[in-house]
Amino acid sequence: MIETVVSVDLMIEEKLKIKKNRLCPDMISGDEKRLCIVSGLYGDELQGQYICYEIIKRIKEDFDKLTGIVDIYPSLNPLGLDSRTRDIPDSEIDMNQLFPGSKTGAVGEYTASCIFDDIKGADVCIDLHSSNLFIKEVPQVRLNDCNLDKLLPIAKCLNTDMIWIHPSTSVLNGSLAYALNQIGTYSMVIELGTAFRINKKYCDKIVDGLFYLMKFMGIWNSESINPHVPSITNDKDMVYINSESSGIFIPNVDLYEKVKIGDEIGTIVDVITGSVEEIVKANADGMICSIRDYPVIEEGSLIARIVGDGDE
Amino acid sequence: MNTAFRGEYEIHGFTYGHGDKSACIVGAMRGNEYQQLYICSLLAEKLSEIEAKGDIASDKQILLIPTLNYSSMNAGKVKWIADDSDINRSFPGNPKGTATSRIAAAILDIAKDYSYGIQFASFYLHGELVPHIRMMRTGKESNSLANLFGMPYVVTGMNRAFDSVTLNYNWQEFGTQAFSVYSKTTERIDDESARIAVSSVLRFLTRMGIIRYDCHGGYISSIISEDELVSVKSDSAGFFRKLSDINKEVKRGDIIAEIINPMDGKLKTQIISPTDGIVFFVQDAPMVFQNTVCYKIIKRLHQ
Numbered sequence: 001m002i003e004t005v006v007s008v009d010l011m012i013e014e015k016l017k018i019k020k021n022r023l024c025p026d027m028i029s030g031d032e033k034r035l036c037i038v039s040g041l042y043g044d045e046l047q048g049q050y051i052c053y054e055i056i057k058r059i060k061e062d063f064d065k066l067t068g069i070v071d072i073y074p075s076l077n078p079l080g081l082d083s084r085t086r087d088i089p090d091s092e093i094d095m096n097q098l099f100p101g102s103k104t105g106a107v108g109e110y111t112a113s114c115i116f117d118d119i120k121g122a123d124v125c126i127d128l129h130s131s132n133l134f135i136k137e138v139p140q141v142r143l144n145d146c147n148l149d150k151l152l153p154i155a156k157c158l159n160t161d162m163i164w165i166h167p168s169t170s171v172l173n174g175s176l177a178y179a180l181n182q183i184g185t186y187s188m189v190i191e192l193g194t195a196f197r198i199n200k201k202y203c204d205k206i207v208d209g210l211f212y213l214m215k216f217m218g219i220w221n222s223e224s225i226n227p228h229v230p231s232i233t234n235d236k237d238m239v240y241i242n243s244e245s246s247g248i249f250i251p252n253v254d255l256y257e258k259v260k261i262g263d264e265i266g267t268i269v270d271v272i273t274g275s276v277e278e279i280v281k282a283n284a285d286g287m288i289c290s291i292r293d294y295p296v297i298e299e300g301s302l303i304a305r306i307v308g309d310g311d312e
Numbered sequence: 313m314n315t316a317f318r319g320e321y322e323i324h325g326f327t328y329g330h331g332d333k334s335a336c337i338v339g340a341m342r343g344n345e346y347q348q349l350y351i352c353s354l355l356a357e358k359l360s361e362i363e364a365k366g367d368i369a370s371d372k373q374i375l376l377i378p379t380l381n382y383s384s385m386n387a388g389k390v391k392w393i394a395d396d397s398d399i400n401r402s403f404p405g406n407p408k409g410t411a412t413s414r415i416a417a418a419i420l421d422i423a424k425d426y427s428y429g430i431q432f433a434s435f436y437l438h439g440e441l442v443p444h445i446r447m448m449r450t451g452k453e454s455n456s457l458a459n460l461f462g463m464p465y466v467v468t469g470m471n472r473a474f475d476s477v478t479l480n481y482n483w484q485e486f487g488t489q490a491f492s493v494y495s496k497t498t499e500r501i502d503d504e505s506a507r508i509a510v511s512s513v514l515r516f517l518t519r520m521g522i523i524r525y526d527c528h529g530g531y532i533s534s535i536i537s538e539d540e541l542v543s544v545k546s547d548s549a550g551f552f553r554k555l556s557d558i559n560k561e562v563k564r565g566d567i568i569a570e571i572i573n574p575m576d577g578k579l580k581t582q583i584i585s586p587t588d589g590i591v592f593f594v595q596d597a598p599m600v601f602q603n604t605v606c607y608k609i610i611k612r613l614h615q
Contacts, residue, residue: 009549009602012574016601092390093436097474104543106437106605134395174474242408246314298315298394300411 006114034069039128043080044195048128068219097174125187136194143188159209159227239284245277331371336426343384348432352378367524424486433492439595461512462530469538544607
């Protein structure tokens with residue numbers, strides 16, 4: 001059943017509508033567990049569109065296997081998605097800094113509040129993100145270290161290659177996941193791929209993981225995959241490589257590649273002089289979990305992240 | 313710092329006087345903060361005159377950094393030109409991090425040594441607002457010091473989700489008394505309110521014994537909490553016809569704006585003041601969405 005969570009009149013003729021698709025058994029007792037899957041908080045992140053589509057399609061194909069509630073919100077920032085704008089268009093406000101929102105606030109805060117109220121009370125909420133335009137990422141769960149005993153078993157269901165645990169002090173407290181965890185709805189973020197694109201292979205892994213999570217929660221009564229065992233990474237295991245020069249980055253490695261200290265990650269070249277400005281080298285042993293995708297580089301740009309071995 | 317196509321990126325500041333690092337003043341951090349840069353340009357001129365007359369107190373130094381983000385202004389962008397990040401969401405910064413993080417770290421490294429920090433900030437909503445001083449309620453803020461600017465209002469607010477990554481918050485964390493000075497406009501130059509902002513800073517510097525400057529005593533500020541600002545929203549979308557300006561006193565039930573159907577010109581909604589008070593903020597876009605915050609009114613305050 002498709003419902004409108006919030007509707008706001010736009011300036012001329014149109015309405016901004018944030019919709020969800022509620023999938024649940026025909027007869028419900030009221031005691032069912034509820035999973036929320038949200039996507040599209042940033043208008044340039046499209047991987048979640050495919051994931052939401054595929055989840056809904058597969059549930060509809062095997063509807064009798066569903067024993068709980070799955071609420072899917074594919075596009076929380078519909079105007080951003082339509083206009084290829086990461087933030088809320090016009091205001092340039094980051095929607096994922098506005099939660100839990102406010103009914104008396106401006107449009108962004110108001111819609112955030114309506115979304116938050118609608119999700120409130122769910123057992124689990126998974127927030128699907130892509131990376132931005134600049135960096136591509138291996139599929140990963142990001143969560144903060146509060147309630148780790150509850151969040152980690154959920155994160156392990158999601159069939160990602162990596163779980164990255166941030167100290168709660170470093171998590172921006174206006175994010176949807178943070179705000180939901182504060183009220184007892186277990187929530188985490190999945191990041192994968194890059195902005196403006198759909199990587200079907202990565203997305204299918206997450207779809208499989210979400211079905212495993214549904215089974216884990218007791219709301220999906222069917223066969224599912226055994227999820228990949230992810231590496232669990234803390235901030236201290238994550239090594240950043242930032243450029244020390246500017247120009248065009250030409251990568252020499254790709255995601256998932258294992259590197260050792262001193263291995264060449266890529267080069268930064270000055271186009272007009274035809275010279276190499278910098279040979280970017282690995283500063284740790286480990287796996288490339290993020291790599292620069294957008295070639296224009298300025299001093300300080302993030303080139304890559306290397307994840308150490310961590311705990312399996 | 314080097315950039316891909318624009319050459320070296322350097323942030324310049326002016327110092328006035330020598331000795332004790334007394335006051336650091338920071339202007340535009342975003343590419344649309346024209347008024348904030350304009351205020352700095354007026355202030356630079358005044359401080360040069362004051363220094364030339366020998367009226368910077370001995371053993372006192374002032375640092376003025378007019379803009380941290382001139383590239384975005386040149387390119388017509390609001391946030392950082394290369395990656396849309398926001399310098400005022402990058403503090404305390406990391407000298408090994410991304411460009412905005414490096415800028416934030418470099419600025420804070422210099423600015424934290426000053427006793428007083430003043431930032432010409434822009435409001436998060438687009439529109440006109442009553443010039444005022446804003447301070448976060450961190451437990452380290454001082455209303456009495458803020459009063460020395462002689463602005464009509466000092467507004468204190470609880471920390472918002474993003475405040476911990478702003479310059480003002482991090483200044484306070486390092487022990488600098490930090491104040492945000494808000495002017496009437498952001499994207500448009502308003503000369504009168506720019507000069508009010510300049511006067512308020514010169515008044516503060518005079519009262520703190522940093523400069524010698526004869527100026528009007530200003531106001532005894534009304535200290536208000538952000539909770540006392542009532543948001544008035546539009547019930548519908550369309551053209552916004554403003555009927556009440558900032559600083560005007562309104563009464564409960566007054567019609568303060570109208571929303572006009574952009575297709576047929578008919579009146580859709582009248583926006584009614586829900587309280588007696590003084591208009592603190594009015595949005596200035598020609599058209600509004602439904603639920604746009606059109607006004608903020610200081611409730612139950614009279615002229």
